[in-house]
Amino acid sequence: MSAIRIEGLQKNYGGVRAVDGLNLSVEEGAIFGFLGPNGAGKTTTIRLLTGLAHPSGGQAWVAGASLGDSRKVAGRIGYLPEEPAFYTWMSPLEFLDHVGRLFGLSSAARKARAMELLEMAGLAQVRKRRIAGFSRGMRQRLGLAQALVNRPEVLLLDEPVSALDPAGRKEVLEMIGGLRGQCTVFMSTHILSDVERTCDTVGIINHGKLVVEAKQQELLARYTLPVFELECDPGQEAALRALVDALSGCSWVTKTSLEGNVARILVKNVTGDRPILLGAVVRSGLALRRFEIVTPSLEDVFLRLVEQDGKAVQP
Amino acid sequence: MNLLTSLRKELIEQWRTYRLLVLCLVLLVFGLSSPLLAKYTPELLKLIPGAEQFAGLVPKPTLLDAVAQYVKNIGQFGVLLALLMSMGSMVAEKERGTAALMLVKPLSRGVFLLAKFLALACSFLAALALAALAGYYYTLVLFGPMDVGAWLALNGLMWLEMLVFMALTLLFSTLLRSQAAAAGLGIGAILVLSLISSLPTFGDAMPDKLVGWGVSLFTQPAPAWPALWFSLGLILAALLAAWLAFRKQEL
Numbered sequence: 001m002s003a004i005r006i007e008g009l010q011k012n013y014g015g016v017r018a019v020d021g022l023n024l025s026v027e028e029g030a031i032f033g034f035l036g037p038n039g040a041g042k043t044t045t046i047r048l049l050t051g052l053a054h055p056s057g058g059q060a061w062v063a064g065a066s067l068g069d070s071r072k073v074a075g076r077i078g079y080l081p082e083e084p085a086f087y088t089w090m091s092p093l094e095f096l097d098h099v100g101r102l103f104g105l106s107s108a109a110r111k112a113r114a115m116e117l118l119e120m121a122g123l124a125q126v127r128k129r130r131i132a133g134f135s136r137g138m139r140q141r142l143g144l145a146q147a148l149v150n151r152p153e154v155l156l157l158d159e160p161v162s163a164l165d166p167a168g169r170k171e172v173l174e175m176i177g178g179l180r181g182q183c184t185v186f187m188s189t190h191i192l193s194d195v196e197r198t199c200d201t202v203g204i205i206n207h208g209k210l211v212v213e214a215k216q217q218e219l220l221a222r223y224t225l226p227v228f229e230l231e232c233d234p235g236q237e238a239a240l241r242a243l244v245d246a247l248s249g250c251s252w253v254t255k256t257s258l259e260g261n262v263a264r265i266l267v268k269n270v271t272g273d274r275p276i277l278l279g280a281v282v283r284s285g286l287a288l289r290r291f292e293i294v295t296p297s298l299e300d301v302f303l304r305l306v307e308q309d310g311k312a313v314q315p
Numbered sequence: 316m317n318l319l320t321s322l323r324k325e326l327i328e329q330w331r332t333y334r335l336l337v338l339c340l341v342l343l344v345f346g347l348s349s350p351l352l353a354k355y356t357p358e359l360l361k362l363i364p365g366a367e368q369f370a371g372l373v374p375k376p377t378l379l380d381a382v383a384q385y386v387k388n389i390g391q392f393g394v395l396l397a398l399l400m401s402m403g404s405m406v407a408e409k410e411r412g413t414a415a416l417m418l419v420k421p422l423s424r425g426v427f428l429l430a431k432f433l434a435l436a437c438s439f440l441a442a443l444a445l446a447a448l449a450g451y452y453y454t455l456v457l458f459g460p461m462d463v464g465a466w467l468a469l470n471g472l473m474w475l476e477m478l479v480f481m482a483l484t485l486l487f488s489t490l491l492r493s494q495a496a497a498a499g500l501g502i503g504a505i506l507v508l509s510l511i512s513s514l515p516t517f518g519d520a521m522p523d524k525l526v527g528w529g530v531s532l533f534t535q536p537a538p539a540w541p542a543l544w545f546s547l548g549l550i551l552a553a554l555l556a557a558w559l560a561f562r563k564q565e566l
Contacts, residue, residue, distance in 0.1 A: 047566075052418070052565060053566075074419060074422075079416070081412060081415060085416060086413065086416070087328065089328060089332055101317075101320040102320055102417070
């Protein structure tokens with residue numbers, strides 16, 4: 001069953017179509033990275049899913065509840081905006097207690113849940129301090145804690161770590177990673193390394209439309225090029241050049257390139273041609289330091305897809 | 316249930332941010348000083364060089380002068396404070412983003428809005444009660460006993476007038492994107508209602524007539540029922556309009 005199902009979702013602001021017939025499905029229990037360049041429609045999509053914005057068209061269901069049933073949706077989701085705002089005159093303990101009251105938790109349940117979440121967020125020591133004096137990282141961790149008070153089925157995070165320094169980023173990403181198996185996480189971001197580190201499934205949005213949606217490993221495999229990289233010991237450049245020249249004439253090699261002591265060989269069939277290439281290397285007597293299939297990073301795939309999509313939409 | 320939770324939060328916020336304290340102190344000071352000012356105005360005139368000859372022209376102050384002074388001070392500053400305390404209540408939460416964080420939880424926009432109005436109403440009721448108590452005590456000491464029922468009714472009617480401007484400013488705070496604009500429209504509403512108040516027929520229904528009714532209770536009661544119904548209607552209409560507008564807003 002899908003934790004989030006979006007069908008033809010649209011949002012127009014005047015003449016601008018921020019979300020343009022978006023179709024998306026997020027599996028239950030997934031940590032879903034919603035990737036896209038700035039202005040792609042990530043935040044608008046999340047605001048539509050939370051009910052803070054109203055769709056111009058289409059339908060969506062979150063944790064089995066239709067967006068029209070805002071009360072049901074509110075009870076089943078947790079939401080963390082990019083820069084969460086709090087009642088700064090409250091302490092974190094009071095804030096979580098207030099949120100617990102809104103969800104109708106009993107006094108004992110509120111107290112226990114608040115302490116549990118403050119421990120998780122590393123804020124137990126400062127639970128009675130006013131939020132006004134909190135750093136950005138502390139606020140973000142408190143933001144995540146308040147989004148979890150009701151043990152949500154779906155957690156919607158809008159750029160949860162964009163505004164944080166590397167240390168704060170690591171802490172929050174570890175917290176998000178720790179939610180695996182507890183709920184479905186839908187996390188928007190434009191920081192690819194965060195997705196690579198935390199998410200198992202990826203959706204890329206551009207110009208308000210979904211460009212691709214797949215498991216991260218499947219996506220990387222799908223866009224892997226049949227390229228081998230060979231690196232030889234220093235002083236072996238001449239032998240490497242001779243090998244590359246010899247390979248250039250082979251029918252199973254599409255393209256070769258050489259840069260210093262590193263050669264790149266583009267082949268037709270990565271699996272079938274690997275033993276042939278290895279045999280050629282052995283026969284050449286080259287002192288090889290490294291031999292590997294080049295795998296693209298998520299960044300390579302992202303840029304490729306977004307660029308392709310950009311070209312496609314250009315008039 | 317969530318109305319109580321929201322109301323609780325609003326009241327604690329008013330206490331912690333010292334708004335309730337300031338409101339109580341200001342109204343208390345005017346409650347205390349009004350009978351004093353009424354009583355000692357002739358004495359004060361004698362102390363002003365050149366104004367001694369006018370002191371004799373001022374009639375001996377009475378209990379009604381004390382009531383009039385109280386109505387003038389509390390009425391003016393009460394309405395001004397109602398405007399100041401309501402102008403940012405909605406717009407500030409929308410600007411900061413706290414409204415968005417709260418309204419994705421099981422909290423309806425109507426309850427969110429109503430809690431703000433009720434908290435303001437409660438705060439003004441508490442502050443006015445203090446002012447009324449102080450005013451009553453000093454009037455008793457300086458002028459003798461007065462009709463407690465009339466005094467309570469007068470303060471109740473003044474509270475109702477303040478509620479009208481609170482509800483209107485809350486509406487403007489919901490509709491607009493800046494506190495200054497909400498305050499500006501609030502002042503505009505005061506001016507418009509004051510202008511209409513001087514017109515025949517329509518003027519009888521304006522909220523400021525409530526205070527006149529309250530004062531008349533000490534002499535010849537002159538009920539201003541149209542003003543009462545119109546004020547209640549205006550409060551309800553302003554809250555309803557604010558709710559309808561807020562429901563459609565994107566946060």
